[in-house]
Amino acid sequence: MSTRTKRPITASRLAVGAILAMWVAVNAFSTDQTPVIDSEPRLSDLGQYIESSLLEWDLPGLAVAVVLNDKVIFAQGFGVKELGKDDPVDAKTLFQIGSTTKAFAAATLGALVDDGLLQWDDPVVTHLPWFALKDPSVTRNVTIRDLLAHRSGMPAHAFPALTLLNAREVAKRAHMLDNQTPLREAFRYSNQAYGIAGLIVEEVTGRDWGDWLKERLLSPLHMSNSEGSPYSIWEDSYVAPAFLGTAPSGKVGIEDAPGMNVAMPHGVDRDGVRRVLAWQSYDNLQAAGSMASNVMDMANWLIMQVNAGDFEGVQVLNATTVQEMHAPQISSQSTFLFTDEGRPVSYGMGWTRETFKGKTYLSHGGGIFGFPAYAALLPEIKAGIVVLANGSTWTPYYPHQEITARVFSRLLDLEDEDWKSRTMTQTQAILEQVDQIFAAQDAARVENTEPTLPLSEYLGTYTSDVSGPFNIFMDGDRMRLQFEGVGAFSGELEHWHHDDFRLFFDGGDGQAYGSSLVTFTVDTQETIQQLELGAFGLYRPANQ
Numbered sequence: 001m002s003t004r005t006k007r008p009i010t011a012s013r014l015a016v017g018a019i020l021a022m023w024v025a026v027n028a029f030s031t032d033q034t035p036v037i038d039s040e041p042r043l044s045d046l047g048q049y050i051e052s053s054l055l056e057w058d059l060p061g062l063a064v065a066v067v068l069n070d071k072v073i074f075a076q077g078f079g080v081k082e083l084g085k086d087d088p089v090d091a092k093t094l095f096q097i098g099s100t101t102k103a104f105a106a107a108t109l110g111a112l113v114d115d116g117l118l119q120w121d122d123p124v125v126t127h128l129p130w131f132a133l134k135d136p137s138v139t140r141n142v143t144i145r146d147l148l149a150h151r152s153g154m155p156a157h158a159f160p161a162l163t164l165l166n167a168r169e170v171a172k173r174a175h176m177l178d179n180q181t182p183l184r185e186a187f188r189y190s191n192q193a194y195g196i197a198g199l200i201v202e203e204v205t206g207r208d209w210g211d212w213l214k215e216r217l218l219s220p221l222h223m224s225n226s227e228g229s230p231y232s233i234w235e236d237s238y239v240a241p242a243f244l245g246t247a248p249s250g251k252v253g254i255e256d257a258p259g260m261n262v263a264m265p266h267g268v269d270r271d272g273v274r275r276v277l278a279w280q281s282y283d284n285l286q287a288a289g290s291m292a293s294n295v296m297d298m299a300n301w302l303i304m305q306v307n308a309g310d311f312e313g314v315q316v317l318n319a320t321t322v323q324e325m326h327a328p329q330i331s332s333q334s335t336f337l338f339t340d341e342g343r344p345v346s347y348g349m350g351w352t353r354e355t356f357k358g359k360t361y362l363s364h365g366g367g368i369f370g371f372p373a374y375a376a377l378l379p380e381i382k383a384g385i386v387v388l389a390n391g392s393t394w395t396p397y398y399p400h401q402e403i404t405a406r407v408f409s410r411l412l413d414l415e416d417e418d419w420k421s422r423t424m425t426q427t428q429a430i431l432e433q434v435d436q437i438f439a440a441q442d443a444a445r446v447e448n449t450e451p452t453l454p455l456s457e458y459l460g461t462y463t464s465d466v467s468g469p470f471n472i473f474m475d476g477d478r479m480r481l482q483f484e485g486v487g488a489f490s491g492e493l494e495h496w497h498h499d500d501f502r503l504f505f506d507g508g509d510g511q512a513y514g515s516s517l518v519t520f521t522v523d524t525q526e527t528i529q530q531l532e533l534g535a536f537g538l539y540r541p542a543n544q
Contacts, residue, residue: 013286039075040066042410047076048404053399053420054078059391060266061089062399065295066407070307074300074407081390082254082264082276091296093223094233094262094386097373098289100368103250103325103350104213105194105287106148110321111216117204119472120145120324120349127200132175138183143202146184146191148349153181154190157411158536160284160465161243164485167224170284171196176466187332187347191288200286209286220316221304223297225261229290233260240280240326241487243369246507247278248487261294263390265370267509274392277370277509289366295386298375302384305362305377326362326379336363336376336407337426338419348491351377357412358407365400369509375398376408383411392509399423419517426521441517446497452522455479461542462531469542481518493518503534 043066054062061079065072077089112118121143124131133139133154146152155177160170167533170192180188198209202418205212210228218226230239237249238256253276265277282290293301300311305326309317328346339345340355347353351362359380366373375386385407387400409416451458455474463469470483472493479493481503493501501521501534516534523529531539 013411015047017216038068038071038073040411042413043074043407044073046407046410047078048415050076050078050399050403050430053403055071056400056420056424057391059398060390061108061296061391062091062385062387062389063089063091063093063095064385064403065091065299065302065383067299067302067306068411069382070303070312072296072303076298081262083274085254089263089390090261092261092294092305093131094225094294095373096230096265096292096366096368096371097298097375097388098282098362098368098371099191100364100366100373100375100386101282101287101289101291102148102194103305103364103375104217104291105197106350107217107317107321108209108213108287109144109148109197110317110325111212112201114318114321115174116142118200120148124196124200127203128171131171131196133177134178139181141184144197145329145349147190147197148325150187150189150193150347151184151330151334152190152193153179153183153185153188154193154196156180156188156190158244160192160195162245162470162483162536163467164241164245164483164488165284167195167199167284167286170538172200172269175467184330187330191285194288195285198285201287210290211490213291217301217316218297220314221297221300221311223293223300226291226293226297228286229283230281230292231283233257233292234279238278240278240507241485242483242489242507243280243282244489244505244508245280245483245487246411246490251276252276263371263388265368265390267370267392270504276509280368280507282368289368293388293407297387298386298388299384302375302377302386306379306382307383326353326360328353335365336361336404337401337423342425356408359412361408363404366531372398372400374404376404378408378411381411383408398427405449449497451495451520452499453526455526457526458520458528462541463542464537467537470539470540 050064060083061081062079066074075091076089077091079089081087081089081093113120124142142152155174158175174192189469201209201212211229227233234257238247240247254262267277268273269275304311304316308319309315309322326348329348330346332345332347334345334354335352336354338356343355345354351364354361359378361378370390370392371390377384385404387403402423405419442463459472461469461471470481472481481493482490490506492504496517498504499522501518503518518534519532521529527539533539
């Protein structure tokens with residue numbers, strides 16, 4: 001039987017009561033819970049519904065905005081920015097939005113298309129002559145459209161999340177890795193492809209991607225609180241400089257961002273106990289997932305999307321450009337629990353395209369640790385929704401998709417369905433699968449074994465052509481792993497069996513990747529030949 005702490009999808013009675021009491025207390029003095037919006041009778045009970053979802057999903061905080069035509073018809077925050085603090089989430093509270101950044105990335109390139117500075121089907125090497133993949137033919141032929149549609153087959157290695165490499169260094173290592181698939185043969189999600197797309201923007205404009213984003217999109221959309229990087233909001237020491245790293249300052253809380261309206265992400269520790277996380281940098285793949293925003297700002301973005309590039313009479317993007325980003329580019333997999341069964345699913349450029357109740361449905365999620373995000377559109381009725389939260393990200397659903405389905409079905413004048421039960425049932429099934437994986441790992445453990453070598457022989461520096469180096473060392477009686485640089489990936493190693501060690505992450509969301517074991521390969525001469533760092537690749541001793 002697995003000895004791991006089971007992760008409930010609902011709070012205990014005590015936790016629910018505590019959270020409810022806190023929610024009532026903080027909302028009693030919130031000054032920004034009901035921003036000026038156009039009332040929509042069909043959503044009159046939405047706030048009450050979201051309150052119940054927040055409790056049932058055991059989330060610290062949540063914010064939602066809904067748009068229809070060119071108006072915001074709902075925008076509200078719920079819960080708290082940080083557990084244990086009485087500071088409420090409101091409609092202007094900033095969250096990291098993860099991969100919902102990708103639609104913005106596509107739009108920054110779309111703006112260059114509008115300006116006549118590039119075309120969707122330009123080869124990448126036209127703008128980045130140094131760019132190279134392992135296959136020279138793919139290098140020559142892969143286009144901007146291929147990058148944005150996830151049909152380039154580009155690698156999807158974890159090394160950018162572990163190290164402190166900058167964006168250019170990450171991009172230049174792509175030639176060392178095998179592509180996931182041949183060019184244009186299949187949908188394969190690649191954050192590295194979007195990292196390259198951001199570098200194209202920088203090359204063409206001579207500006208940082210975040211600066212171009214603000215000038216060309218955020219400013220005309222009046223998204224004045226949104227930023228292209230967490231470093232534009234926090235002092236450097238309070239941000240984890242690698243996605244799976246830790247903040248150099250150690251623990252971080254809302255008090256470390258005085259005067260800023262920010263939510264704190266929450267995850268779990270190795271024992272399943274909830275903890276506050278630091279904001280995480282994704283700047284070495286910036287256009288893939290680095291943005292921060294709030295639901296009021298995001299509402300303006302959605303209004304532009306459903307109005308063919310127009311916002312308050314300003315044509316931010318050409319209608320044909322928006323249409324091209326929404327258009328199907330390659331067949332993909334559904335990401336929406338309530339999609340119409342049997343209907344085609346595709347990926348555009350920054351949006352997944354499927355159908356809901358017979359209507360075109362565009363969406364994208366975001367998965368920065370502790371910041372699940374979701375944005376969706378029903379372009380045919382000019383409706384959009386954004387849901388931002390500051391809880392864990394163990395499954396792709398949370399209340400985001402049930403809230404979305406409820407809102408859109410109401411705006412389509414359809415009968416309510418039990419969206420919540422379906423979402424929770426599916427989520428429970430996913431969590432049970434995870435528990436089964438952990439249980440199988442526990443069952444396969446061979447008790448009472450020893451490593452082949454003395455522990456001191458496993459210490460030292462390890463590296464690979466793509467990633468590293470990192471050091472394994474003793475800190476008192478604890479065996480530690482640390483990539484180079486303050487705040488890079490690190491963790492604690494505990495012997496599991498034979499030459500396998502379990503790695504407990506210092507950063508990230510508890511044991512989101514905890515099923516991976518670190519395995520040393522020791523030859524007959526009692527020499528370590530390589531180390532398999534779970535899902536993060538193979539490494540060799542640096543002295544080899």
